[in-house]
Each structure stands twice: as structure tokens, then as C-alpha cells.
Amino acid sequence: MGDSTKRIPQPVVKRLTRYLTQLQALLERGDEWVSSDELADAMGLSSSTVRQDISHLDFSGISKRGYATQGLADVLMRVLGADSPVNVVIVGAGNLGRALALHGNFSRSDIHICAVFDADPKVVGSRIGSIKVRPMRDLPKVVQANNVGIGIIAVPGASAQTVADHLIAAGVAGLLNLASTHILAPRDVAVVDTRILASLRELCYAIKVAPRGKSRT
Amino acid sequence: MGDSTKRIPQPVVKRLTRYLTQLQALLERGDEWVSSDELADAMGLSSSTVRQDISHLDFSGISKRGYATQGLADVLMRVLGADSPVNVVIVGAGNLGRALALHGNFSRSDIHICAVFDADPKVVGSRIGSIKVRPMRDLPKVVQANNVGIGIIAVPGASAQTVADHLIAAGVAGLLNLASTHILAPRDVAVVDTRILASLRELCYAIKVAPRGKSRT
DNA sequence: TAGATTGTTAATCGATTAACAATC
DNA sequence: TAGATTGTTAATCGATTAACAATC
Numbered sequence: 001m002g003d004s005t006k007r008i009p010q011p012v013v014k015r016l017t018r019y020l021t022q023l024q025a026l027l028e029r030g031d032e033w034v035s036s037d038e039l040a041d042a043m044g045l046s047s048s049t050v051r052q053d054i055s056h057l058d059f060s061g062i063s064k065r066g067y068a069t070q071g072l073a074d075v076l077m078r079v080l081g082a083d084s085p086v087n088v089v090i091v092g093a094g095n096l097g098r099a100l101a102l103h104g105n106f107s108r109s110d111i112h113i114c115a116v117f118d119a120d121p122k123v124v125g126s127r128i129g130s131i132k133v134r135p136m137r138d139l140p141k142v143v144q145a146n147n148v149g150i151g152i153i154a155v156p157g158a159s160a161q162t163v164a165d166h167l168i169a170a171g172v173a174g175l176l177n178l179a180s181t182h183i184l185a186p187r188d189v190a191v192v193d194t195r196i197l198a199s200l201r202e203l204c205y206a207i208k209v210a211p212r213g214k215s216r217t
Numbered sequence: 218m219g220d221s222t223k224r225i226p227q228p229v230v231k232r233l234t235r236y237l238t239q240l241q242a243l244l245e246r247g248d249e250w251v252s253s254d255e256l257a258d259a260m261g262l263s264s265s266t267v268r269q270d271i272s273h274l275d276f277s278g279i280s281k282r283g284y285a286t287q288g289l290a291d292v293l294m295r296v297l298g299a300d301s302p303v304n305v306v307i308v309g310a311g312n313l314g315r316a317l318a319l320h321g322n323f324s325r326s327d328i329h330i331c332a333v334f335d336a337d338p339k340v341v342g343s344r345i346g347s348i349k350v351r352p353m354r355d356l357p358k359v360v361q362a363n364n365v366g367i368g369i370i371a372v373p374g375a376s377a378q379t380v381a382d383h384l385i386a387a388g389v390a391g392l393l394n395l396a397s398t399h400i401l402a403p404r405d406v407a408v409v410d411t412r413i414l415a416s417l418r419e420l421c422y423a424i425k426v427a428p429r430g431k432s433r434t
Numbered sequence: 435t436a437g438a439t440t441g442t443t444a445a446t447c448g449a450t451t452a453a454c455a456a457t458c
Numbered sequence: 459t460a461g462a463t464t465g466t467t468a469a470t471c472g473a474t475t476a477a478c479a480a481t482c
Contacts, residue, residue, distance in 0.1 A: 054464095181239075181242070192416045
């Protein structure tokens, strides 16, 4: 039985976000029930892990039938905080910042991008879709006025820490760091690094130690 | 002492890629030596973890002085496969694909983006920087001709699996998946998900359970 | 030398997996 | 009912941390 008072471990939270994505796909297909085994198969896990993870939630499946897709999705939304909208700002109106601001998935979700900022006066004032790029000095004002919870850092590594400091000072509670450098933040500010370049390096290592064709033991 | 025959655990590889980034920054600053403690501080780890990680490598520090920055960087490059160039293709010439193709960091590294593909005939033929967008039917040819090791999936979730299948059939050994859906691949193909949307959900959870100001125990 | 820092072992911690009784 | 699937406990596995002797 789930105990909503306990903090859910990070690896479990990571998987829960994936379950939610998967459940939403199942809902679109009209599947009313899903078993731990089906979920596990779809995401490359064992059914044991899935059940263990779900046991962190305040939600029960039914023997022989599995989990109610809609019900589980609802609980996950609530637990992950995906049921209440979050305001987000993006700093950096370069290619990556633009791509994120235009990314359709956000508009369909509870994540609302309410402003894009850039330090370059030449970029300030231009439009990304329906969003106007604003100067950095507006940051504190916008963050406070819109109760912005998350700042997305989409600037080169060299300025990432400075931008982070500004966002933290403005009052955001979480940072999504798209730059490749590590960011230092006080403990009460959550930081998630996407590290795309690092992921590529991981891949390079993986294909080096286990090239295709060479079967592993 | 490092044993180059043993596979390095995934969490360690992840951190090694970060060490490399950090070391390269230190090199630019001209630092010749770095201690486990300094590295740990810069990345929010303990010095014990850093030493433990480095012990996987065939590299020794020197008591009282630490690690030779250049030497450690060199070994990391070799171990991670960052010393030999890798050819990469991007599938999807949308905002995200374009952003990646134009991303400066790659050109400065051993990662070489040699082609961008798109299924949309309206996009095929257009240019992204110096790269021309090619039709999907050219994929197998290009992958084989350039010995492409990694395919980057920058398409919407709905077509991600199809694109993955094409890339796998063409012969890539690794996939970087920027779509939010999970991808199934044979065991000899490495897959790394970036899951930007999932990272944002993680952040939502983090700021929900531990909002700023509410000090944790 | 004395002190700082590595390399490594052992202890702790936490996550995953296996197994199975409970149950629909 | 018989069989499938959950929920949960216990066992395993692996990663992190702590500690400290070796060493420059």
C-alpha cells in the first residue's frame, strides 16, 4: 500500500514518469486495463519492478485483471504533480531554446512556457511562435508575477552558471539544465541535467565496448 | 589499479563523462593538477566517489598532488572512445533536429554529424548550416558509406519506433532518442533516452515534495 | 619530517530481483 | 473452480560511503 508521506526514491520517480507516458498512450488506444507484465514489456523492465514501483503509490490493482489504466494515470499525475499547471521560463533564445519553446508536447500538457529570455539585444523583441523574447532584466519581474516554478537553461556552458544564479535569485524552485556544464545550486533548488552531449559520449562508450555483431556473454 | 578488460558500471561511465567535461574546462584555465576533492566539489560528489571512479581507469594520481589534468583527460578520452571520431546522423529536421545539427559543441569534438534526414518531401533538400536534408530512402546508403555509428532520433514520439527500426536496419550501433516514447531495440544496439519532458516531470515532483523555503530534515 | 592525498578495503546503504501467499 | 495476477516479503545484487594504511 502506498504511503503518500514518504519521499519516493529518485530511480522510482524516473520510472513513474515513464509509466505515465506509456499509460497515456494506452488510454489513447482505449485500453482500460494493463498488467504489470504488459507495462514491463513495453518499457524493458521486469514485472516485479513495476509492481514494486506502483506499491509506492496509493493505488491498488486487481488480481487477474491488472491496473485500471485511467485510475493509475490519474494517481501518477497527482503524485508527480502533473495535475497542477507549472509555469516555466526559458533562458536562451538560440536554436535549442527556440526548439523547446515551439515543442508541441508542452502545450498539450500542464507545463506552460510563459516567457523566453535572452541576453543578446539583437534577439530581444523577436518572436518565437506566439512568445516574444524578453531582455534578461525582466526576469525577476516575470518570475514573480507568474509564480514561475522552473527555469530552463538553454545557453552555452560558459554562461550557464550565471543564468542559473539569476534564475535562483528570481525565485524558481527547479532548473532544467540543457548546457553541458554542471551547475551549482543551493540544496532547496532542484537541478536536473539533460546532458545531451554526455549521453552521446555514453553511447560512444557503449558501442566501443560492445560493438554490434560481437555477442555479449 | 584500473583493469581495462572489465566493463565499467553505467553510473560510473555517466560520471566519467562529466569528469571529462570538467577536466577540459580546467585545462583551458591552465590547471595542471586537480585533486579528487576539487573534482568532487565542482560536481557535487564526494572525493571518495571520485577516487573510486578513477580506480576503474588505468591511471594513477600522485599523493599530495592529485591527478595530472592532461593525463587524466587523455585516459578518459581513450576509455570513453572520445579519441576516435564517430559519425552520427540525425533523423528529423524539425526544430530539435536543426538545433542539434547546428550545435557548436559537436564540431569541436570527435562527434561528427554527417547527415540529416527527414520524411517530409517539403523539408528534404533544404539546408541546415552546411548540411543538406536528405530523404529517408538515402539512409541505408549513407550509414554504410560513412560507417555511421550513432543515429539521433529527433522526430515526434509517434514515429520514433519506426525511425529507430530504420536506423537499426541500416546498421547503427547506438541510438540517442530525443522523443519522449520508449524505444525497443535488440540487445546489441545501445539506446540512450534523453527524455527532456520526463526530466521536467521529475522537476515538478521535486519542487512539489520539497518547495523552496520549506527546509528539509 | 609532517602533512596531504591517493588507492583500496570493508561497511553501509539502497535498489532490484525472486518467490510466493493472497485474492479475484 | 482453476488460473492469473497482484502485493509483499526476503534474498540478492550493486553502488556509495567511510576509513585508513600507503606514499609522495
